Amino acid sequence: MAKATTKPTTQATTQATTQATAQASTVRLPRRSPGRPSGGRIIADRSQLLAAAERAIRSIGPDATMAAIAAEAQVTKPILYRGVGDKDALVGALAELLVDRINTAVGAAVVEATSPSDGLRSFVSAYLSVIDDDRNLYLFVTAGGSSDDRVGQALHLADRSAHPIATLLAAQRNADGTDPSVALTWAYGMIGTLHFVTLWWLRDGTLDRDQLTNHLTALLWSGLRGDTRPQGEAS
Amino acid sequence: MAKATTKPTTQATTQATTQATAQASTVRLPRRSPGRPSGGRIIADRSQLLAAAERAIRSIGPDATMAAIAAEAQVTKPILYRGVGDKDALVGALAELLVDRINTAVGAAVVEATSPSDGLRSFVSAYLSVIDDDRNLYLFVTAGGSSDDRVGQALHLADRSAHPIATLLAAQRNADGTDPSVALTWAYGMIGTLHFVTLWWLRDGTLDRDQLTNHLTALLWSGLRGDTRPQGEAS
DNA sequence: CCGACAAATCTACCCGTGGTAACTTACTCC
DNA sequence: GGAGTAAGTTACCACGGGTAGATTTGTCGG
Numbered sequence: 001m002a003k004a005t006t007k008p009t010t011q012a013t014t015q016a017t018t019q020a021t022a023q024a025s026t027v028r029l030p031r032r033s034p035g036r037p038s039g040g041r042i043i044a045d046r047s048q049l050l051a052a053a054e055r056a057i058r059s060i061g062p063d064a065t066m067a068a069i070a071a072e073a074q075v076t077k078p079i080l081y082r083g084v085g086d087k088d089a090l091v092g093a094l095a096e097l098l099v100d101r102i103n104t105a106v107g108a109a110v111v112e113a114t115s116p117s118d119g120l121r122s123f124v125s126a127y128l129s130v131i132d133d134d135r136n137l138y139l140f141v142t143a144g145g146s147s148d149d150r151v152g153q154a155l156h157l158a159d160r161s162a163h164p165i166a167t168l169l170a171a172q173r174n175a176d177g178t179d180p181s182v183a184l185t186w187a188y189g190m191i192g193t194l195h196f197v198t199l200w201w202l203r204d205g206t207l208d209r210d211q212l213t214n215h216l217t218a219l220l221w222s223g224l225r226g227d228t229r230p231q232g233e234a235s
Numbered sequence: 236m237a238k239a240t241t242k243p244t245t246q247a248t249t250q251a252t253t254q255a256t257a258q259a260s261t262v263r264l265p266r267r268s269p270g271r272p273s274g275g276r277i278i279a280d281r282s283q284l285l286a287a288a289e290r291a292i293r294s295i296g297p298d299a300t301m302a303a304i305a306a307e308a309q310v311t312k313p314i315l316y317r318g319v320g321d322k323d324a325l326v327g328a329l330a331e332l333l334v335d336r337i338n339t340a341v342g343a344a345v346v347e348a349t350s351p352s353d354g355l356r357s358f359v360s361a362y363l364s365v366i367d368d369d370r371n372l373y374l375f376v377t378a379g380g381s382s383d384d385r386v387g388q389a390l391h392l393a394d395r396s397a398h399p400i401a402t403l404l405a406a407q408r409n410a411d412g413t414d415p416s417v418a419l420t421w422a423y424g425m426i427g428t429l430h431f432v433t434l435w436w437l438r439d440g441t442l443d444r445d446q447l448t449n450h451l452t453a454l455l456w457s458g459l460r461g462d463t464r465p466q467g468e469a470s
Numbered sequence: 471c472c473g474a475c476a477a478a479t480c481t482a483c484c485c486g487t488g489g490t491a492a493c494t495t496a497c498t499c500c
Numbered sequence: 501g502g503a504g505t506a507a508g509t510t511a512c513c514a515c516g517g518g519t520a521g522a523t524t525t526g527t528c529g530g
Contacts, residue, residue: 062385065515066516066518067516076480076481078519079478087516087517139385139386142389150298150378151437154377155434155435158435162435181446186450189451192431193428194427196393196423197423212420215420219421219458223454269494269508269509269510302488312509313489313510314509321488322488322489
């Protein structure tokens with residue numbers, strides 16, 4: 001099957017699988033018989049399903065199937081599909097969750113920075129830290145799409161973080177008197193940089209995280225303080 | 236099915252589908268009967284298969300299936316699988332092809348540049364031009380993987396272009412006396428920038444190509460002439 | 471108190487896709 | 501002429517996303 005899978009790096013927060021024997025298709029639940037359940041509706045709100053999805057992905061890897069996720073949630077597939085939409089919707093929801101997590105970490109790290117460049121370094125460091133802990137989730141979100149809308153899949157995470165970044169960037173450039181129209185493009189560019197470098201690092205991991213942080217910080221730093229237009233014309 | 240598909244932008248070089256009625260699974264070939272063919276081996280060398288794959292992808296879209304590609308090549312699936320390996324190998328081969336194409340275009344554009352920054356602009360412009368023409372192929376290569384090795388899939392193109400770029404970059408930084416150890420990281424970063432911005436542009440296409448070229452050139456320009464280490468420490 | 475309808479769930483299935491085993495035919499060499 | 505081999509095609513498998521239909525329980529009117 002997969003290849004990356006577990007490899008317990010730091011493994012924060014949510015502990016691994018409850019138990020659930022997530023054997024994909026051959027679901028082995030308490031085997032409730034079909035039909036309307038005895039005690040009211042089943043207890044599966046969206047948040048629980050998402051948490052279960054995260055648990056499953058964390059333990060199985062980015063190739064976790066919908067069936068496996070349902071099993072981890074102690075629920076059958078139709079319930080899962082009723083709770084979150086299809087797989088794309090699930091990816092979207094998890095992307096949201098991951099972006100929130102990154103934002104939190106990044107925000108916390110940045111406020112206690114002493115200088116702008118130090119702030120950027122904290123940003124990068126916090127970002128890498130979250131990804132390193134949630135690597136399977138990260139891979140699921142960035143490459144887990146089911147088939148069509150290939151473009152949208154790859155951009156799920158990016159879309160959710162590009163606009164805030166672009167806003168910041170535009171504000172800063174407005175203040176500097178430099179052309180702010182590049183903001184959105186540059187935001188996607190920055191995210192692309194982080195994403196690709198991170199992927200490469202997750203796979204080949206030749207640098208340690210400190211080195212990587214330094215390199216990335218240097219690159220983004222010099223990129224961000226871009227001195228307006230290099231050659232001659234504007235947008 | 237897909238969503239992006241054709242949209243004939245400029246459509247260079249290879250003309251569209253021969254005809255082939257590429258109906259995916261229900262193959263409708265001249266219906267050669269099974270068994271060893273009458274006149275020697277079948278004529279399907281790797282390069283022809285790759286060309287057929289490109290044709291199929293170009294006309295069907297990035298969701299072209301192996302069966303459809305085989306049909307376009309006037310060949311049955313096992314022949315296709317014998318010629319190229321599995322789908323990952325096909326993606327790899329096409330990635331190589333696309334990288335060559337980009338390199339050619341980029342090289343041609345860059346030599347007639349008058350200044351470094353103009354060279355960079357030519358680089359970006361040529362890159363975008365190739366992608367714009369071969370968008371389906373590009374999407375197939377960057378997101379067409381079959382399932383496992385999600386990381387490798389996304390990096391297929393990147394791996395094939397990062398090292399050359401890194402070499403150039405390291406040489407230049409050595410000449411400048413700036414730290415060359417960042418080269419590989421920065422190379423992946425640049426590619427990530429190009430990739431993500433391109434994806435975003437292919438999907439949302441709000442800027443015209445000239446604007447996008449300007450923005451990207453400005454970003455890469457300021458990023459590349461990075462003044463070594465911004466804060467204090469080295470790698 | 472009973473029967474019909476509605477609600478909620480699970481099972482079993484469908485479909486498409488990557489990949490291959492098994493069957494079929496033609497050639498070749500003794 | 502027949503056994504063995506080379507070359508291809510068909511039919512199939514496995515598996516993952518997604519859903520229709522069977523199945524049971526609760527509810528409400530008569």
